[in-house]
Amino acid sequence: MVKKGKGHAGLRENFHRKRLVFSGTVDFRADTVTLPNGKKATREFVDHPGAVAVLPVLPDGRIIFVRQFRYPVGEATLEIPAGKLNSASDGLLKRVKAELKEETGYTAAKIKPLLSFWPTPAFSSEVLHIFTASGLRGGAPDPDDDEFINIEILPFEKALGLVKKGVIKDAKTIIALQAWKIKLLEKK
C-alpha cells in the first residue's frame, strides 16, 4: 500500500510479542508485530545498545584510522575508531575518549558531535554517534585483550579518494569523511 503525502501515523507497526532468539555480544530478536492492516508479521533484528565513533583530525589535517579484521565481511577494514556502548545510558563523550585512547593511544583536547545515524534501521536498533577529535596528543594505545588493531594515518584527501575508489567501505567512516569534506567545501 503506497500513499502520497506527509501523514505517516498510518505506517506504524505495533509491538505484539518479544522473542529473544540469541543473546551474546549483541542480542538477536524475532519479535511479532501488528501491521497497519491488522495482520501479524515477524521483525528480525539485532538489539544493540548503540555505539560511538570518532574522526581524529591531526593539526596538519591528516586522519587517524584503525585497521582490524571484520569477520562478517572477511577483510581487514580501514575504519575510524569506534566502540559499542555498554548500555543505552553510557556517557557518549566518555566512551569516545576511551575508544580513541584504547585503539590509537591519542588523547584529544577537543571533541565535538558531527552526526548521529542508524547503520541499518531495517534489522538493527543501533544508533551510532560520530564525533570529531582535535588537539590530539599521541601516547601508547591500550586495546582490549584479543583485539588486534593496526593504526594508519592518511592525508584527508587521500582517504576521501579511497572512499570514491571503494577501498574504504565502512558506513560510519564514509559518513564521517563525507560530512567533513562538505564542511571544508562549504567554508571556502
Add this chain to the structure above:
Amino acid sequence: MVKKGKGHAGLRENFHRKRLVFSGTVDFRADTVTLPNGKKATREFVDHPGAVAVLPVLPDGRIIFVRQFRYPVGEATLEIPAGKLNSASDGLLKRVKAELKEETGYTAAKIKPLLSFWPTPAFSSEVLHIFTASGLRGGAPDPDDDEFINIEILPFEKALGLVKKGVIKDAKTIIALQAWKIKLLEKK
C-alpha cells in the same frame, strides 16, 4: 595488540566453526573463529545476501524518498528506495529497477553506480550498492503485500539540511546525499 604499519595479514581471524542460531528473512550466525594469537572467539553476525539502494533525481533536482516504519528503531524513517537481494548472484541493475518501480512507481532512463559500502561490518555481512537514477517517468507503485510506504519528494538542499539536523538518520540515505553533494560542489 596494536601494531603500526601497513602489513595486515597478521590481523586475520580464521574460520573455525559455523553456527546458525536463527534462520528467517536474514540468518543470524554465531561462528567460532581462531584469533591471530591462536585463541578462539565467537563472532555473532547477520548473514545477509546484500542489497541495493537508489537515489532517484528528478529533472529539477528534487529527490524521491520513501517513508516506512522501521520496527528496530521505532520510527517511520525517510529513506531512499532500497531492497534486499534474493541471493548474492542477483542482478544489481534488475533489482534497482524493480525496487524503484515497486516502491515509487517511477522508471528510470539512466541508472549509474554511485558507491558500495558495508553498513555494519562488525556484525553483518551486508554489502549495499547505491545507484543514481535519472530520466525518471512516474507511474503506479506496486509494493509487496504488507509493505506500507509513503512517497515524499524533497528539494535536494532541503534533504541535505535534514541530514545535518539529524532528521534523516539512515546510513544509505546519508551516504547517497553526501556523495551527491560532493559531486555537485566539485563540479563548480
